[in-house]
């Protein structure tokens with residue numbers, strides 16, 4: 300079996316970690332990229348304990364030099380880049396739009412949207428050199444519909460969908476498929492931290508999902524890994540809602 304090399308951002312926690320573990324179980328070499336060094340190293344250790352191949356590189360996706368180094372790390376260590384899961388992001392600051400400061404707006408857009416753009420820019424350049432690949436970006440249900448108290452986050456995640464669809468058109472005939480996933484509520488540190496701050500939120504969040512529960516990170520990882528695999532060979536430019544029906548009504 301050919302070993303594929305896949306970059307996964309935000310793989311030090313939550314959905315990214317679940318996807319990194321799943322990819323490594325399938326035989327992929329995984330580049331774990333995150334600002335969180337402890338989390339990233341823990342993901343790598345868990346993969347290696349299971350006999351998989353992974354390495355960590357500290358990456359702030361909003362910093363162009365970090366992103367270039369991340370892609371270079373994949374190429375120099377594993378020889379090529381076959382896939383990327385651009386998943387790192389920060390949450391909303393939970394304020395109505397008029398209370399969001401310009402600095403808060405810029406930080407969210409810089410990481411969630413510009414960071415995703417930077418990752419794609421350098422990953423695509425590498426894939427064009429080494430024969431194509433597949434990219435999956437993490438948007439959100441908030442990238443498909445409005446999100447109360449999360450204007451800057453929703454704007455960044457709508458941007459990820461537009462960027463995904465547009466780039467899919469640019470590279471469809473060049474052997475690079477580009478898709479997005481749009482999670483609903485997923486039980487990860489991003490969300491459990493909110494529940495800890497306001498215990499009434501969990502019941503409220505659950506009620507917004509017709510399926511009657513939040514997702515586990517592994518359920519999102521499955522979707523991302525499918526979109527990264529040849530089993531989705533005719534899918535490009537899609538934004539797959541994995542949201543228990545959250546955006547259906």
Ligand SMILES: NC(=O)c1ccc[n+]([C@@H]2O[C@H](COP(=O)([O-])OP(=O)(O)OC[C@H]3O[C@@H](n4cnc5c(N)ncnc54)[C@H](O)[C@@H]3O)[C@@H](O)[C@H]2O)c1
Pocket residue numbers: 308309310311312313314315332333334335338358359360361386387388389390410414437438439440441481482483484485486487488489490
């Ligand atoms: N959990 C949910 O309910 C939910 C819902 C919709 C969308 N999402 C999206 O799913 C993705 C993963 O979120 P999660 O729930 O696993 O959250 P998480 O907080 O568990 O993981 C996010 C990871 O991204 C990393 N990160 C943050 N800023 C970074 C930066 N500048 N550079 C590199 N890494 C950075 C964090 O250190 C963390 O390890 C995000 O894009 C998020 O917006 C999550």
